[in-house]
Amino acid sequence: MVTVNGAPSDCAGSSIAKLVADGGYQPQRVAVELNEQIVPKTQYESTVVKDGDKVEIVGFVGGG
Amino acid sequence: MTIPTKEEMYAALCERHGADIQAKFAAGAVAVCGLGGLGSNAAVHLARAGVGRLHLIDFDRVDISNLNRQQYFPDQLGQYKTEALAETLRRIAPYCEITSETVKLDAKNIPKLLKGYPVICEAFDRADQKAMLVNCVLEHLPEAYLVSASGMAGIGSANEIQTRRITSHFYLCGDGRSDVADGLGLISARVGVCASHEAHMILRLLAGLESS
Numbered sequence: 016m017v018t019v020n021g022a023p024s025d026c027a028g029s030s031i032a033k034l035v036a037d038g039g040y041q042p043q044r045v046a047v048e049l050n051e052q053i054v055p056k057t058q059y060e061s062t063v064v065k066d067g068d069k070v071e072i073v074g075f076v077g078g079g
Numbered sequence: 080m081t082i083p084t085k086e087e088m089y090a091a092l093c094e095r096h097g098a099d100i101q102a103k104f105a106a107g108a109v110a111v112c113g114l115g116g117l118g119s120n121a122a123v124h125l126a127r128a129g130v131g132r133l134h135l136i137d138f139d140r141v142d143i144s145n146l147n148r149q150q151y152f153p154d155q156l157g158q159y160k161t162e163a164l165a166e167t168l169r170r171i172a173p174y175c176e177i178t179s180e181t182v183k184l185d186a187k188n189i190p191k192l193l194k195g196y197p198v199i200c201e202a203f204d205r206a207d208q209k210a211m212l213v214n215c216v217l218e219h220l221p222e223a224y225l226v227s228a229s230g231m232a233g234i235g236s237a238n239e240i241q242t243r244r245i246t247s248h249f250y251l252c253g254d255g256r257s258d259v260a261d262g263l264g265l266i267s268a269r270v271g272v273c274a275s276h277e278a279h280m281i282l283r284l285l286a287g288l289e290s291s
Binding site: 075 | 113115116117118202203204205206207209210211213214217218221228229230231232245246247249251255256257258259260263265270
């Protein structure tokens with residue numbers, strides 16, 4: 016199991032790019048932490064999550 | 080009316096906040112990125128709290144559409160926000176070390192311009208710009224504490240606005256979803272609640288309390 020934004024998910028083997036797309040996020044409006052480390056945008060395709068990983072996808076909205 | 084001396088103001092802050100916490104606030108340095116509804120309000124709180132150094136960054140000028148929620152005055156229309164806000168903050172906290180830079184932050188200049196600030200406040204308005212700054216800071220300035228905000232538009236309950244700890248160095252304020260792009264307005268009190276969350280989290284970090 017992988018934990019995505021606090022919820023269990025059986026997405027082990029998926030790339031960060033896929034998790035971002037499946038979550039309905041726009042890649043240019045997110046920051047992704049994998050096990051408390053930022054994932055650079057250039058590594059979204061190549062970074063694959065595995066069992067036990069904790070992923071936090073932060074999607075930003077406008078206003079300030 | 081003469082203003083109080085630095086020592087008098089510091090003593091008054093110590094009386095309100097406690098000497099231990101005040102020493103930590105006074106030793107603090109915060110870079111405020113974006114001086115709109117979030118940044119101008121957060122900076123006012125940080126100056127009032129007696130934070131030692133504030134660095135103000137924005138490229139824009141004060142516009143009439145800012146006056147509903149941002150800490151500017153009608154007689155400051157057309158001024159750079161960096162200059163207008165510095166003026167106001169110097170009246171609030173004359174002994175705070177205030178510096179500013181009138182520049183548009185981007186992925187290229189952020190590592191250089193924000194280097195050395197232990198705490199960074201993300202206070203942009205556009206979602207893609209928020210994400211850009213957050214990614215850039217977390218990637219290139221991992222030792223900095225970053226406090227960001229997302230979701231404060233509209234007239235929904237102010238109680239929906241919270242501070243979340245994403246990692247030990249990254250905190251996110253807001254309701255996470257109310258987007259100005261959905262036609263929601265930006266109302267001073269609700270934006271101000273979010274700005275206060277940012278400022279308060281920053282003060283907690285300066286005081287050495289690392290989790291929300």
